[in-house]
Amino acid sequence: MATNQRVFSGFQVNRAVLTGGALLTAIGTVLSAAGATMVCVALVTAGRSWVRGLETQPTALAQRALREARVASTAGWEAWRAEHGSPN
Structure with a gap:
């Protein structure tokens, strides 16, 4: 095998199809x-309206x-201290 032989001989790309x-x-x-972007804007707008409408x-x-x-x-800490008699 020659070292300068083309491996992909005959591989030709149709440039018009490739460009298209x-x-x-x-x-x-x-x-x-x-x-x-349009979906995100719609969701953010709906979310902001929903938050504004909340009572709290x-x-x-x-x-x-x-x-x-x-x-x-x-309360939990106090109950634990009472049960175990911890001075802390």
Whole structure:
């Protein structure tokens, strides 16, 4: 076998088809990105409207849950100390 022999002899690409395929792929990518953007905008808008319509805001719910967790933690700690007689 000669060292300068072409391995892919006869492999020829139809440039018109290749260019058309690349162009259609690019157009599809742009359309897909535009569609995904539109979906995200619609979901964000709907979510913001839903949050505005809530009777209690999410921050107030989170603060209340944190307060309740602290009270429960303190109660548990006090019960453990009472049971085990820890001086701490």
